[in-house]
Amino acid sequence: MKNIIKIKRHPFGGNYLAINLFGFIFTLRDLDPVELNHELIHSAQQRELLYLPFFVWYDIEWFVLWLKYRDWTTAYYHIRFEQEAYHNQCDLNYLQNRHRWHYRYNHDECGKN
Numbered sequence: 001m002k003n004i005i006k007i008k009r010h011p012f013g014g015n016y017l018a019i020n021l022f023g024f025i026f027t028l029r030d031l032d033p034v035e036l037n038h039e040l041i042h043s044a045q046q047r048e049l050l051y052l053p054f055f056v057w058y059d060i061e062w063f064v065l066w067l068k069y070r071d072w073t074t075a076y077y078h079i080r081f082e083q084e085a086y087h088n089q090c091d092l093n094y095l096q097n098r099h100r101w102h103y104r105y106n107h108d109e110c111g112k113n
């Protein structure tokens with residue numbers, strides 16, 4: 001199920017394109033297939049972690065990685081949920097074959113951010 005809500009401005013500010021909150025994708029513009037796949041990977045992660053624990057884990061991991069890298073952007077790209085999403089976003093069939101709780105932890109991307 002795709003819950004996509006177009007918005008004019010992010011309520012929290014910031015310069016990101018889209019944010020996925022509890023399976024709802026808020027985006028400033030139409031997403032291309034790769035961008036949409038990235039967000040749908042996050043939806044799958046959130047669903048399998050029953051939503052709230054996903055956000056708690058995500059935020060704690062981001063903060064711990066910030067302590068390591070002292071840079072929010074670098075830390076963000078190292079969050080395991082982002083690693084899985086960035087690594088697999090170009091594979092548009094990924095969600096059909098995805099293993100549960102299989103967050104990749106290697107820093108590479110298949111294409112765009």
Ligand SMILES: [Zn+2]
Nearest residue numbers: 038042082085
């Ligand atoms: Zn992401």
